[in-house]
Amino acid sequence: MPHPTAHPHYSPSASRPDFSPPEATTGSHTTLQGLASLPKPAADLVLLGDLTGRYATGSYSRLAPDGRTVTLRADRQGAAEHGHRITAAIACHVARVGGSLDQLIRLLLHPEHEGGRHARSIALRSGQSRALDYIRRVWASASATVSTTLTLGSRHDAYEVLAALRDRIETTPWRGERGRTALRVLRAHLNFAEVAGGPLHHASERQTAEEAGISRMTLRVVYETVLKPCGWLRRLRVGHGREGSTWYLTLGSPRRRMTLAVLSRSRTTQFPPDTALEEWTTPETATTADIDSTVLARLMGHDAFAHHGLGSPALMIISALHARQDQTVGELVGTSSVSRATTYRTLQRLADHGLVHHTGETWALTPRALEGFGTHLPDGATGHTAAPAQGWDKVAERHGTRGVAARRKALHATERAAYREALDRLAEHCSKAVVLVRDGRQVLVPAPRPDEIPPAWHTPDGHVLDPVTGRPAADWRVATDGRLIFITPADQRTYDELAAAHTQALSEWESTP
Numbered sequence: 361m362p363h364p365t366a367h368p369h370y371s372p373s374a375s376r377p378d379f380s381p382p383e384a385t386t387g388s389h390t391t392l393q394g395l396a397s398l399p400k401p402a403a404d405l406v407l408l409g410d411l412t413g414r415y416a417t418g419s420y421s422r423l424a425p426d427g428r429t430v431t432l433r434a435d436r437q438g439a440a441e442h443g444h445r446i447t448a449a450i451a452c453h454v455a456r457v458g459g460s461l462d463q464l465i466r467l468l469l470h471p472e473h474e475g476g477r478h479a480r481s482i483a484l485r486s487g488q489s490r491a492l493d494y495i496r497r498v499w500a501s502a503s504a505t506v507s508t509t510l511t512l513g514s515r516h517d518a519y520e521v522l523a524a525l526r527d528r529i530e531t532t533p534w535r536g537e538r539g540r541t542a543l544r545v546l547r548a549h550l551n552f553a554e555v556a557g558g559p560l561h562h563a564s565e566r567q568t569a570e571e572a573g574i575s576r577m578t579l580r581v582v583y584e585t586v587l588k589p590c591g592w593l594r595r596l597r598v599g600h601g602r603e604g605s606t607w608y609l610t611l612g613s614p615r616r617r618m619t620l621a622v623l624s625r626s627r628t629t630q631f632p633p634d635t636a637l638e639e640w641t642t643p644e645t646a647t648t649a650d651i652d653s654t655v656l657a658r659l660m661g662h663d664a665f666a667h668h669g670l671g672s673p674a675l676m677i678i679s680a681l682h683a684r685q686d687q688t689v690g691e692l693v694g695t696s697s698v699s700r701a702t703t704y705r706t707l708q709r710l711a712d713h714g715l716v717h718h719t720g721e722t723w724a725l726t727p728r729a730l731e732g733f734g735t736h737l738p739d740g741a742t743g744h745t746a747a748p749a750q751g752w753d754k755v756a757e758r759h760g761t762r763g764v765a766a767r768r769k770a771l772h773a774t775e776r777a778a779y780r781e782a783l784d785r786l787a788e789h790c791s792k793a794v795v796l797v798r799d800g801r802q803v804l805v806p807a808p809r810p811d812e813i814p815p816a817w818h819t820p821d822g823h824v825l826d827p828v829t830g831r832p833a834a835d836w837r838v839a840t841d842g843r844l845i846f847i848t849p850a851d852q853r854t855y856d857e858l859a860a861a862h863t864q865a866l867s868e869w870e871s872t873p
Contacts, residue, residue, distance in 0.1 A: 395467070402453035405446065406467050409474030415445040443478025447495075450475050451502035461499050468495060472799070505596070508610065518558035525559070526550060526653060528611050530683075533649045533697040540672035540697075542586040544572040545579060549593060553609050560596075564604035566772040573661045573765060576772075601783055651679035655730065664757035666764045670755065673698050673706040678715075678725065686722040713755055714748030719725065736777040756873045 395403050404411075444653045447468065454464045467475035469483065469491070483491035529550065534543040548571035552561040569576045587593040592612045599605040658680045659665060665675050673696075680696040681687060688706070693700050707723055710716040714734020716723055726735040732755055734748030756762040817825045822834035 382864050393638045397457050397459065398453055399457075402450065406450055406473050406475040407451070409477065410442070410446050415442060415449060423509055440478070443481070444498075446475055448502060451495075451498045452506055455499070455502045455506040461496065464499055465492065465495055466811050487558055505608075508594075515557055521559060522550070522554055522609075525609055525611060527552075530651050530653045531648050532612070534676070535697050536585060537672065538582065540676060541572075541574060541578060542582045542592075543653075543656070543673070544574060544660045544672065545582050546587060546592055547660065548572040549607060549609060550653075552607075559609040560606070561609070562599070562604045562606055564599055566775070567604060570765070570769055570772065573663075573665060574667075575768070584708055601781070647791070648694075649680075649697045650683050651676060652683040653679065655679045659752075661765060662732075662752045663754040663761045663764045664759065666756070666761040669759040669761040670706075670709060673702050674710060677703065677710070678729065681716065681725045682721065682730070685724045686719075687724075688721045689723070692723065697796060705793075715757075 362676045396408060398406065450467065451464055454460075454467070467473060468479040469474060471480070479491050479495055482494050529543070529546060534540050545568060548568050549561070549563060551571060552563045552568075553559055556562070565576055565579055572579065574582075583593070585757055587754055588595075592611050594608045594610065595605050596608055597799060642809040656675050659678065660675055664670050665672070676696040676698050677692060680692055684695065686693065689700065689703055692698070692703050692707075696703065697707065707716060707718075710717070710729075715729040715732075717735070718724070729737070732749055733750035734750075749758075753762060756764075819825060819832060825831070826833045
């Protein structure tokens with residue numbers, strides 16, 4: 361195939377009725393008006409491209425201390441990922457100011473706009489129809505993203521959004537074991553977002569599983585059944601190599617949460633309540649909760665709260681008692697979103713370690729309960745003095761879960777090393793794209809092609825003779841440089857466009873000093 365170049369070659373035969381190339385290539389008043397409606401950083405991105413390397417930092421490049429973008433994986437896939445990020449960013453800017461798809465098309469396909477290089481490269485390689493389809497898909501994704509996100513004008517606004525999200529998390533009832541596990545995962549993402557300074561953050565599955573103190577398989581189940589369907593989390597981009605996935609935290613949808621809860625109860629294996637026996641017909645837990653999620657985030661990574669240890673119910677009850685001491689069992693059922701039977705059982709287990717005590721009908725945390733140290737307090741009913749806990753490690757050892765987090769981290773480290781080794785082996789077989797920078801733009805160096813054919817296989821009309829049958833091959837043509845071109849039904853360019861694109865690439869290369 362001819363080598364791609366940065367500037368598209370428009371052919372009258374390949375143009376579409378709904379798109380006029382001359383208007384997009386002459387700097388019309390409509391294009392200038394579209395740039396004027398964008399903020400200055402967005403206009404600079406359209407006109408000059410990614411000068412700072414902001415959208416190039418990732419799995420195939422990084423930003424050096426002096427501001428230069430250092431390429432770690434100089435192949436075509438890395439360049440395409442970089443170009444797609446720039447295109448998506450421009451689309452989001454246009455959608456945010458109330459622009460249209462036609463405006464985005466004009467901005468991206470203008471030959472003097474560096475930010476549209478990726479879209480013009482697709483138009484050159486696969487035709488304008490493919491490029492327009494690509495821009496439409498990017499526009500649809502950008503419109504959906506902008507409609508469900510908030511514009512943060514400052515870091516203070518970002519922290520206000522995170523504070524509102526934390527309040528919503530702490531007052532949402534997380535019923536059942538899956539709901540409590542989802543809370544741990546969501547709180548882990550909130551930790552990452554607070555470090556990143558906004559709802560947009562990066563995190564890998566293994567990193568999140570280690571933060572939440574759960575297995576990776578459980579993490580994936582929670583993603584697909586709770587957090588994504590209920591609108592708490594959106595994965596904007598899947599991670600690759602050393603870079604984690606890109607996530608965005610939202611406040612969730614109450615209607616989706618209600619639908620999921622009804623669906624969960626309709627699929628339960630328990631018998632429905634019997635009204636004749638005056639059994640409950642509504643959930644035991646209240647519609648709102650009241651926990652301290654910072655305590656939950658602090659404790660959930662300890663081995664003591666693993667699945668076979670104290671578990672998530674203990675996390676919920678400790679967080680609820682830290683938010684408000686001296687609660688009855690009935691109050692804890694509402695504030696912690698834990699069922700009455702599980703609340704009784706968990707309180708007894710915590711009392712055995714000396715972490716909680718009760719006075720009459722109310723329960724409270726002991727002074728050093730958050731550190732895992734219990735207190736010698738005799739039981740009011742039997743007078744038995746329970747052996748107090750001496751730290752969370754001792755609690756985990758007593759339940760047989762000590763070392764679970766360390767083994768999980770060791771397993772993840774082994775998996776990461778194996779994955780990176782596989783990527784390195786794969787990179788050895790990838791063809792590297794060689795470019796030169798001239799006047800601030802990259803010029804592709806045409807690579808040697810192994811598809812040159814002997815002159816005896818040429819026909820005067822540009823066809824290729826099959827050496828076995830001696831007849832012309834219908835799917836092959838010979839370019840002007842004597843190389844094979846494979847024509848497929850999916851290729852929407854004419855033969856003249858293919859030959860012209862390669863000729864232009866060679867011309868740019870030969871004119872480079």
